[in-house]
Amino acid sequence: MERLIGRGAPVAYAALRIVAGLLFATHGAQKLFGVLGAHAVPLASRSGVAGVIELVTGLLISLGLFTGWAAFVASGEMAAAYFLVHAKQAFWPVVNRGELAVVYCFLFLYIATRGTVAFGVHATGSRTR
16 A cells, blocks of 8 residues: 555645645734634734744745745744643643644644655755655
């Protein structure tokens, strides 16, 4: 099975990177512009700074531009969000509603280790496996 499906790994990874980046950017857009069912937050607040990080890094990740650095920053932001907001409420992510922050944190950490790979602005200089 791996031999058959494995041939599409670069395309599947690119799709994962693009979709995750765009979804992350929408969280930033919600905070900054009050779109998609949310209210805008003040730019000079912790949520406003988070919104800027999410919008910018999400777009960079999806475009494949400075992917490793953007994903590393996004991963750190999600780790901080988990510990500053969710972990205070309860120990388990499923109880404190921090599952998405944990998943984004580790997904972006993985993307930071892989870089762009394919279908991105920086695809030519990226490491492939």
